[in-house]
Each structure stands twice: as C-alpha cells, then as structure tokens.
Amino acid sequence: MKKIAKYLHVMKVSASNNLVYVSNFIARNFFFMFIIYIMLMLWTNIYSQKGSTIAGFSLNQIIWYLIVTELVTLSRSNVFTEVSRDVKNGNIAYMLNKPYNYIFYSLSNSLGEIGVKLFTNVIIGVAIGFLYVGPLINFDFRHLPFILLSLLLGIIINFFIHISLSLTAFWLEENSPFFWIYQKLVFTLGGMLIPIDMFPNWLEKIAKNLPFAYVTYGPARLAVKFSYSDFVSTVLFQLGYLLLFLIISLLIFRKGVRALNVNGG
Amino acid sequence: MNIINVKNLKKNFKVKTKKAGLKGSIQSIFNPTYREVKAVNDISFEVEKGEILAFIGPNGAGKSTTIKMLTGILHPTSGDIDVIGLIPAKNRKELSYKIGTVFGQKSQLWFHLPPLDSFHLLGKIYELSDSYVEKRIAYLTELFEIKELLEIPIRKLSLGQRIRCEIAASLLHNPEIIFLDEPTIGLDVVVKQKIRDLIKKLNKEEKSTIFLTSHDAGDIEQLCKRAIIINHGEIVLNETVKNLKYNYMNKKVIDIKYNEAVNINIPDVTILKSKGYAVKVEIDSSVCDIDEIITELIKLGKVADITISDPPLEEIISNIYQQKSIGGDRVEEDS
Structure with a gap:
C-alpha cells in the first residue's frame, strides 16, 4: 500500500507544482482556439464542395474530433525535455538514489502535470466546440467514462513513447530529432490532422495498426462515433501498445543506468 | 567498526575526443575517437561508524565520482565497495533507505513549492509513518533553524537557506550515513561557517557517519578528524587532520x-x-x-x-608531492 501511496503523492505534489503555471496554460489555449478556427475554415470550405459527410464524418463531428486530438497533444507533459535534460546535466543522480522506480516516478510526475493541463484544456476545448459548431451530435453522456478511459490510455502511451525516446540521452548527445519525428508521425499517421478514415485504403489499414493511431485517433474517434465494439478493439490495442512501450522504457532505462556517465563531475 | 569499505576501486570513462576546427568535427562524425579517462584509479579506504571524513581534492579529482559509486549511482569499472554491508551498484534501492545524499550544486526540492511539501513527499517516498515524519520535521526545523522558511517556495530562498533545507530533506529518514558533495560550494564565509557548525552538531546528536567532499581546505580543518586527499583519481594522502595541519597546512x-x-x-x-x-x-x-x-x-x-x-588546496597538494618525493623529511607527531 505504501508502495503505491508514494506514487500517488508524487502526482499530487507535481500537480501543485504545476498550478503555478496555470496562467501559462490558459495563455496557451489561445493557440488552441486559433488552430481550431483555422481548421473550421478549412473544413467548412471542403464540406461546402463535397457534401454533408466525408468518410462518415459530418462537419460537426470533424471539428469535435480535432478538438479531442488537440486535447491529447496539448495536454502532454514535458517529460521528453525534462528527462533528456536530467540525463544530460546529471540531475538524474538525485533521482536514482531514492527508493522508487524512476520510470513510474516520472509517470506520476507527468500525470500530475497532465492533470492540470487537461483540466484547463477540456474547459476551453468544450467552449470552443460549442462556440464554433454547437454541441456534438448524437453524444451520449453514458459513453463519457469509456471515452475518458481511452483518452487516458492514449495519454499514458504518449508518455511511455516520450520517455523511451528521451532516455536515449544516456547514449546520445542530441536526441531531439527523435522527438520531432515522433511528433510528426502522430500528426499524420496518428490522425491528428485528419481522421485516418480519410486516408487511402492501404494507408488506413497500416495506420490503424501503428501505435500513433492509439495516442490521438483512437480516443478522438470514440468521442465522436462511439460504439462498444470499437471501444473494445481500441482499448485492446491501447493496452497492448501501453505494455509494449512500458517494457521498452524499462529496458532502455535499465541498460542506460549501467552506461551512465554523470556529466558535470 | 567500519561502515564503508572500499578496495581497489576503479572507474574509467570513455570520453569522445575531437580535433579542433570544422575539419575535426567532420572527422569525428565518420571516425569517432575515444579516450579512456581514469576518473578514479585504484583507491582503497575505510570509514569508521560515527566518523566525519573529508574527501578533498581540486576540481575533477574524482571526488563526486567516488560518492556516486558509493551511493550506487555509478557502476564501478572494477574493485569492491561495501556500504553498511551492501553492494551499492547491486542493492541501490535497499541502500537508499539507509543513506542520505546532498549534492551542493543540484537540488532535490520542488522548485515552486515550499520545503514542507517536499519534506512530506520524501516522507511518503521513504515509506515513513505520518507521525514519524511530523516528529522528524519538527526536530530538523529546530536543528537547522528553518522554521520561518518552511512555507516559502524554494525559488524564493537564497542559496544558503536552500542548502540548509536540502540537508534537512536528506535527513528525514534518519540515514546511517550522510554523503555531502560540496555542501559549502558557492556560499559566503558566514553561511559556510553555519553549515559547518550544523554538520558538526548533526554528527554529535544523531551519531551519523558523515562523508563529505570539498575543495575547501577550511572545511577539513574545522570538521574532521581525518581527511583523504585525492588528485587525478588517486589517493595522495590519508591522514589525521592533526598530522595534516602540522605537516602540510x-x-x-x-x-x-x-x-x-x-x-x-x-x-x-x-x-x-x-x-x-x-x-x-x-x-x-x-x-x-x-x-x-x-x-x-x-x-x-x-x-x-x-x-x-590559507593557501589554496592545489598548493597544499603540490606541497605534499614535493615533501613526499624528498621522502622521510616530514615531522611525525608523537601522540
């Protein structure tokens, strides 16, 4: 019990540490409003020429879909930059000689940060949706817990991919290109920009089996077009990828610690 | 009774080297060259329970590397370490319940939060009971005179105030050994003295063993009975401070x-x-x-x-080398 309690407490402390930045987070939401507005213009134009549904999405659904994918990406923690920095400047030494698992410590730390961000982003996101296209059609509040579960899993997969990439700092001096590439993959193959359903058939099939789709596309699609069978398959994929990247990050960490050269003496 | 035993400890680092200039940079992409640096080169020593031992040497002598191996952060290249009956690199987690560490140049406290929040978190991390944590906090706040700092966010504290909180934080779980890596670095004379007094008091009241590194000769003179001087990864001298002062300082x-x-x-x-x-x-x-x-x-x-x-430590060390090469010349103290 005490073993779990410490991670919960880390989450709590991290959340209060991040509350200092609440005004920053809210300021960042202007960007959120802006990007969705651009998307609204773009898609209104497309829909005016292509009819009322494209690949099964109406304009209302597509905007709400984009709001959810933005929610996930905007609410990510700074784990990549923080862990890379800790490894590079040797601060990691302080975290290694404490009685906790570093990966799970970072997860709790991130979840505290994500909690604060998600809270502000959800409020703004829902407001934007109502303002731009009105309430999401066919939305059933009974589905909300399932959607939130998938959203949370997406965020956690995102975390484990980020930390796996950032731990390469044990060997590499400059690892930010990985971060950049991953971000762009989520952008495209993860369906952040357009739903994967609009891809050509072959690409859609590939993308639906890749992990990026389960960070953003999976939960966002569930939010706008919920079905229990989709929920089950999405969550199964998510759990699989979560486990995979959890194991990868633990392995990288274990190997990295052995190779650790603490910089700065 | 020895609480730390170190035998023939070595740590080599591989350091990437690069020739100067753009040509060198391009060369290092295709044909990287490495150089083996012996950060710690075959050192052996013991620390007795309840002792304050200073590990001193100029920058880059291998002090921090040694501390990091003693606390399990770095894996030694070769040699044996025994800390409270545990092998640090293998039993890092188990050992962490029994030791406390402070790295003067790094922080373990949450930047935006007051020390009290960090203390409570550490209490949870070390799996201490709430009532014990409260008792410890009350005791340590009094010892370190940090009562008025407890509710101020770390970012607003001065370096001296922060170091006091850092040391207090590392003592929350009542460790048997405390490793202090450059605790007085960057502090002014008055604060330095205050930290030294605290370390002395700590050793007296808690009976804890203190292992401290420093490049400040003043730290040893006032704190320890014994000092180990290290330079280029090797032990130059392992002697009582009395002898050291008499012969070299x-x-x-x-x-x-x-x-x-x-x-x-x-x-x-x-x-x-x-x-x-x-x-x-x-x-x-x-x-x-x-x-x-x-x-x-x-x-x-x-x-x-x-x-x-006092002359700078570098000078004292070169003085030691000189006297050693002359050989047998130094005065033995009769005590």
Missing part, C-alpha cells in the same frame, strides 16, 4: 596594505608579491608564531588592511 598567506612605503626584512617571512604599498607574504606557522609576525608587520607602518588566509 602550516603555511599562512598574509595580505597587508600599508598607507606608506615599507621595507620588510623579517626572518622566516617570504615575500610573495609586493606592489606599491600592498605586500603579500607567506609564513610557516610550524617555525614561527603568527601573532609575533603580525605584530612586527604592523609595527612597520600604518596598516590600511590586512587578511590572513
């Missing part, structure tokens, strides 16, 4: 600024530098009396300013 440097031109001609006083009315001299306190020399110096003319200091 007997030089004092005196800077005097006169209001008029003077001519110094006192036996046993070496003039290091003389510029205008300011003079820098060195004296050997094992052959002459400091206060006598100072009285004589003051008699020479009207003094505007005077400071007495």
Whole structure:
C-alpha cells in the first residue's frame, strides 16, 4: 500500500507544482482556439464542395474530433525535455538514489502535470466546440467514462513513447530529432490532422495498426462515433501498445543506468 | 567498526575526443575517437561508524565520482565497495533507505513549492509513518533553524537557506550515513561557517557517519578528524587532520596594505608579491608564531588592511608531492 501511496503523492505534489503555471496554460489555449478556427475554415470550405459527410464524418463531428486530438497533444507533459535534460546535466543522480522506480516516478510526475493541463484544456476545448459548431451530435453522456478511459490510455502511451525516446540521452548527445519525428508521425499517421478514415485504403489499414493511431485517433474517434465494439478493439490495442512501450522504457532505462556517465563531475 | 569499505576501486570513462576546427568535427562524425579517462584509479579506504571524513581534492579529482559509486549511482569499472554491508551498484534501492545524499550544486526540492511539501513527499517516498515524519520535521526545523522558511517556495530562498533545507530533506529518514558533495560550494564565509557548525552538531546528536567532499581546505580543518586527499583519481594522502595541519597546512598567506612605503626584512617571512604599498607574504606557522609576525608587520607602518588566509588546496597538494618525493623529511607527531 505504501508502495503505491508514494506514487500517488508524487502526482499530487507535481500537480501543485504545476498550478503555478496555470496562467501559462490558459495563455496557451489561445493557440488552441486559433488552430481550431483555422481548421473550421478549412473544413467548412471542403464540406461546402463535397457534401454533408466525408468518410462518415459530418462537419460537426470533424471539428469535435480535432478538438479531442488537440486535447491529447496539448495536454502532454514535458517529460521528453525534462528527462533528456536530467540525463544530460546529471540531475538524474538525485533521482536514482531514492527508493522508487524512476520510470513510474516520472509517470506520476507527468500525470500530475497532465492533470492540470487537461483540466484547463477540456474547459476551453468544450467552449470552443460549442462556440464554433454547437454541441456534438448524437453524444451520449453514458459513453463519457469509456471515452475518458481511452483518452487516458492514449495519454499514458504518449508518455511511455516520450520517455523511451528521451532516455536515449544516456547514449546520445542530441536526441531531439527523435522527438520531432515522433511528433510528426502522430500528426499524420496518428490522425491528428485528419481522421485516418480519410486516408487511402492501404494507408488506413497500416495506420490503424501503428501505435500513433492509439495516442490521438483512437480516443478522438470514440468521442465522436462511439460504439462498444470499437471501444473494445481500441482499448485492446491501447493496452497492448501501453505494455509494449512500458517494457521498452524499462529496458532502455535499465541498460542506460549501467552506461551512465554523470556529466558535470 | 567500519561502515564503508572500499578496495581497489576503479572507474574509467570513455570520453569522445575531437580535433579542433570544422575539419575535426567532420572527422569525428565518420571516425569517432575515444579516450579512456581514469576518473578514479585504484583507491582503497575505510570509514569508521560515527566518523566525519573529508574527501578533498581540486576540481575533477574524482571526488563526486567516488560518492556516486558509493551511493550506487555509478557502476564501478572494477574493485569492491561495501556500504553498511551492501553492494551499492547491486542493492541501490535497499541502500537508499539507509543513506542520505546532498549534492551542493543540484537540488532535490520542488522548485515552486515550499520545503514542507517536499519534506512530506520524501516522507511518503521513504515509506515513513505520518507521525514519524511530523516528529522528524519538527526536530530538523529546530536543528537547522528553518522554521520561518518552511512555507516559502524554494525559488524564493537564497542559496544558503536552500542548502540548509536540502540537508534537512536528506535527513528525514534518519540515514546511517550522510554523503555531502560540496555542501559549502558557492556560499559566503558566514553561511559556510553555519553549515559547518550544523554538520558538526548533526554528527554529535544523531551519531551519523558523515562523508563529505570539498575543495575547501577550511572545511577539513574545522570538521574532521581525518581527511583523504585525492588528485587525478588517486589517493595522495590519508591522514589525521592533526598530522595534516602540522605537516602540510602550516603555511599562512598574509595580505597587508600599508598607507606608506615599507621595507620588510623579517626572518622566516617570504615575500610573495609586493606592489606599491600592498605586500603579500607567506609564513610557516610550524617555525614561527603568527601573532609575533603580525605584530612586527604592523609595527612597520600604518596598516590600511590586512587578511590572513590559507593557501589554496592545489598548493597544499603540490606541497605534499614535493615533501613526499624528498621522502622521510616530514615531522611525525608523537601522540
């Protein structure tokens, strides 16, 4: 019990540490409003020429879909930059000689940060949706817990991919290109920009089996077009990828610690 | 009883090297070259339970690397370490419940939160009961005089205040050994003294073993009974501070600024530098009396300013090397 309690407490402390930045987070939401507005213009134009549904999405659904994918990406923690920095400047030494698992410590730390961000982003996101296209059609509040579960899993997969990439700092001096590439993959193959359903058939099939789709596309699609069978398959994929990247990050960490050269003496 | 045993400890680092200039940079992409650096080169020593031991040496001597191996952060290249009966690299987690660490240049406290929040978190991390944590916090706040700092976010504290909180935080779980890596770095004289007093008090009240690194000769003189001097990864000297002071730290440097031109001609006083009315001299306190020399110096003319200091550690070390190469020349103390 005490073993779990410490991670919960880390989450709590991290959340209060991040509350200092609440005004920053809210300021960042202007960007959120802006990007969705651009998307609204773009898609209104497309829909005016292509009819009322494209690949099964109406304009209302597509905007709400984009709001959810933005929610996930905007609410990510700074784990990549923080862990890379800790490894590079040797601060990691302080975290290694404490009685906790570093990966799970970072997860709790991130979840505290994500909690604060998600809270502000959800409020703004829902407001934007109502303002731009009105309430999401066919939305059933009974589905909300399932959607939130998938959203949370997406965020956690995102975390484990980020930390796996950032731990390469044990060997590499400059690892930010990985971060950049991953971000762009989520952008495209993860369906952040357009739903994967609009891809050509072959690409859609590939993308639906890749992990990026389960960070953003999976939960966002569930939010706008919920079905229990989709929920089950999405969550199964998510759990699989979560486990995979959890194991990868633990392995990288274990190997990295052995190779650790603490910089700065 | 020994609480730390180190035998033939070695740590090599691979460091990427690069020739100067753009050509060198391009070369290093296709044909990277590495150089093996011996950060710690075959050192052995013991630490007794309840002792304050100083591990001193100039920057880059291998002090921090040794501490990091003793606490399990770094894996040694070869050699054996035993800390409280555990092998640090293998039993890092188990060991972490029994030791406390402070790295003077890094922080373990949450930047935006007051120390109290960090203390409570550490209590959870070390799996301590709430009532025990409260008792410890009350005790440590009094010992470190940080009551008025407890509710101020770390970012608003001065370095001296922060270090006091850092040390208090590392003691929450009542560790058997405390590793302090450069606890006095960057502090002014008054705060330095305060930290030294605290360390002494801690050792007395908690009976904890203290292993401290420093590149400040003043830290050893005031704190420890024994000091190990390390340079280029090797132990230069492992001796009681009494002997050390008597044999190697007997030089004092005196800077005097006169209001008029003077001519110094006192036996046993070496003039290091003389510029205008300011003079820098060195004296050997094992052959002459400091206060006598100072009285004589003051008699020479009207003094505007005077400071007495220890020569830098680098000088003491080179002094040790010199005396060692001469061999058998040094004075043994009869105690």
